[in-house]
Amino acid sequence: EPEVTQTPSHQVTxxxxxxxxxxxxxxxHLYFYWYRQILGQKVEFLVSFYNNEISEKSEIFDDQFSxxxxxxxxxxxxxxxxxxxxxxxxxxxxxxxxLAGSYEQYFGPGTRLTVT
Amino acid sequence: xxxxxxxxGPFNVPEGATVAFNCTYSNxxxxxxxxxxxxCRKEPKLLMSVYSSGNEDGRFTAQLNRASQYISLLxxxxxxxxxxxxxxxxxxxxxxxxxxxxxxxxxxxxx
Numbered sequence: 773e774p775e776v777t778q779t780p781s782h783q784v785t786x787x788x789x790x791x792x793x794x795x796x797x798x799x800x801h802l803y804f805y806w807y808r809q810i811l812g813q814k815v816e817f818l819v820s821f822y823n824n825e826i827s828e829k830s831e832i833f834d835d836q837f838s839x840x841x842x843x844x845x846x847x848x849x850x851x852x853x854x855x856x857x858x859x860x861x862x863x864x865x866x867x868x869x870x871l872a873g874s875y876e877q878y879f880g881p882g883t884r885l886t887v888t
Numbered sequence: 889x890x891x892x893x894x895x896x897g898p899f900n901v902p903e904g905a906t907v908a909f910n911c912t913y914s915n916x917x918x919x920x921x922x923x924x925x926x927x928c929r930k931e932p933k934l935l936m937s938v939y940s941s942g943n944e945d946g947r948f949t950a951q952l953n954r955a956s957q958y959i960s961l962l963x964x965x966x967x968x969x970x971x972x973x974x975x976x977x978x979x980x981x982x983x984x985x986x987x988x989x990x991x992x993x994x995x996x997x998x999x
Contacts, residue, residue: 803985805987807987814992815975815987817988820986863932867985875987877934877985879932880931882931
């Protein structure tokens with residue numbers, strides 16, 4: 773069964789450092805997402821990406837965040853200058869949306885980001 | 889008011905029990921509804937979509953009441969493996985597929 777993969781599984785970084793979280797979505801999917809989940813809290817939407825551009829972003833997704841699909845297979849989330857409050861599990865998801873309203877997003881296993 | 893609201897639980901039930909979870913959503917224009925399952929420190933996994941007519945998948949039954957902005961999930965004959973957090977998820981009016989999650993309801997099935 774095709775699956776979304778993410779690397780690394782755990783990233784520890786110092787405050788102020790840049791991090792890049794990587795995702796390989798399911799190959800025939802066209803819609804890509806990043807979500808985050810702070811420990812003990814709900815899953816929160818960060819950004820959606822379609823046709824090589826951001827289609828929607830949340831208030832969390834400020835100028836410190838960026839996304840890229842550099843090579844047709846990888847989908848990356850960059851945090852330019854990490855803050856303590858960026859510590860969370862970051863999930864990548866993808867979807868084909870073959871039918872109108874038929875959203876079935878498949879999530880990767882997540883990257884646990886710890887900012888010290 | 890929270891966009892998607894759930895009772896966090898935990899619900900502690902014996903094996904074989906029937907358990908029901910409820911969820912309310914604030915935006916009456918919401919379009920699509922789902923139940924996801926999340927095991928501890930794992931990714932959310934789609935359990936089932938929820939349709940206006942109600943739908944069933946084995947031991948799981950989902951209902952949607954648009955007038956009351958209310959979604960439910962019924963699990964019959966609970967198994968130990970059903971222990972997890974159940975997430976109520978909504979797509980509002982955007983066409984970007986943005987999922988809005990509730991905080992989840994934790995279920996613990998005991999032998």
